[in-house]
Amino acid sequence: MKYFSLNSPRVYFGALIFTIILGQPHGLESKGVFSQNPFDLYQDKILFDVTRDGEKVGSHGVTFSGEEDDFWVTTRFELEIKFLFIRAYAFKYFSKANWKNGVLSEISVIVDDDGAPFSLKGRKEAGEFLIESPKKKFKTPLPLFPTNHWNANVVNEKVVLNTLTGELNRVDIIGRGLETLQSGHGEIKGQRYSYSGDLDNEVWYDQKGRWVGMEFKGKDGSIIKYVCQQCFYRKTEIKFGE
Numbered sequence: 059m060k061y062f063s064l065n066s067p068r069v070y071f072g073a074l075i076f077t078i079i080l081g082q083p084h085g086l087e088s089k090g091v092f093s094q095n096p097f098d099l100y101q102d103k104i105l106f107d108v109t110r111d112g113e114k115v116g117s118h119g120v121t122f123s124g125e126e127d128d129f130w131v132t133t134r135f136e137l138e139i140k141f142l143f144i145r146a147y148a149f150k151y152f153s154k155a156n157w158k159n160g161v162l163s164e165i166s167v168i169v170d171d172d173g174a175p176f177s178l179k180g181r182k183e184a185g186e187f188l189i190e191s192p193k194k195k196f197k198t199p200l201p202l203f204p205t206n207h208w209n210a211n212v213v214n215e216k217v218v219l220n221t222l223t224g225e226l227n228r229v230d231i232i233g234r235g236l237e238t239l240q241s242g243h244g245e246i247k248g249q250r251y252s253y254s255g256d257l258d259n260e261v262w263y264d265q266k267g268r269w270v271g272m273e274f275k276g277k278d279g280s281i282i283k284y285v286c287q288q289c290f291y292r293k294t295e296i297k298f299g300e
Contacts, residue, residue: 092210092267094160096122096129099268099290104208106272106284108137115139116149118284120208124156131155133206147172153221155204162187162202167221178224191224198226205257210267213251220256227256237262239271242287246270264290 093099100122108116116137123130135151149171156164167178180189186197203212204219205227212218213231220227234250239262248262248270262271272284 091214092263094157094209094211095126096131096208097126099266100208101290103288104269105286105288107287108135109283109285110139111280120206127160128158129156131157131206131208151222153204153206155206158182161200162204165204165219165221169222176222178221180219189219189224193224207261207269207272210263210269213263218257229253229255229257234260239286241270241285241289243290246286266290 100120102122104120106118107114108118116135118135119133121132123132131154133151133153133155135149137147137149138145139147149169151167151169153165153167155162155166161182162180163182165178165180167176169176176192178189178191180187182188182200183197185200187200187202188197189195198217198219201215202217202219203209203215204221206221213233215229215231217226217228230253232252232254234252236247237250239246239248246264248264251261251263253259253261258274260273261269264270268290270286270289274282
């Protein structure tokens with residue numbers, strides 16, 4: 059069994075990862091309703107670089123498979139932080155969720171937090187959603203949004219499923235206005251939404267409801283950013299005579 063002081067790298071970076079995926083613990087005014095068809099929004103995948111004070115430390119990818127009314131969302135996040143070229147911390151996150159007719163039907167999560175495991179499973183059962191983790195087992199009403207961010211309709215919710223703890227988090231999500239972000243697509247426009255309550259985070263969605271960015275401060279004051287490398291499908295224009 060490993061033991062760590064409160065100042066150890068593992069404890070510090072564990073807190074940092076919690077913040078990266080969920081937002082640090084702690085819209086449009088009408089917010090509206092966005093498309094829940096990921097194939098129209100993203101085609102088949104989303105990819106972000108994760109940076110810390112401008113330096114890339116990881117990547118976050120989401121892939122979509124299935125049909126419009128019955129599809130799977132697979133999320134992979136990997137991070138490695140080094141001190142003096144030696145790995146000080148590593149984190150891996152994997153989740154797979156099934157959505158049917160716009161409602162979360164099933165989810166599984168596996169986490170490797172620098173050697174410390176966590177797992178979560180959930181499924182739709184008799185009109186509710188059953189959540190099971192090593193900590194507890196309980197049911198909650200639907201609809202339910204996990205902290206995966208791809209679905210912009212989460213901005214209308216007051217409760218989200220924390221996929222790192224298996225807990226329900228209460229949040230307020232407020233639209234702050236349209237802003238310009240840098241991305242692998244060039245400059246893109248995104249509506250910034252601020253989370254408060256059990257989570258504290260800034261997330262951007264474009265006018266169609268596509269997830270295009272995320273940013274927050276780490277506990278050490280560092281700036282953590284999700285920089286979109288592929289967050290929507292853009293058809294290539296063919297210009298004749300060139």
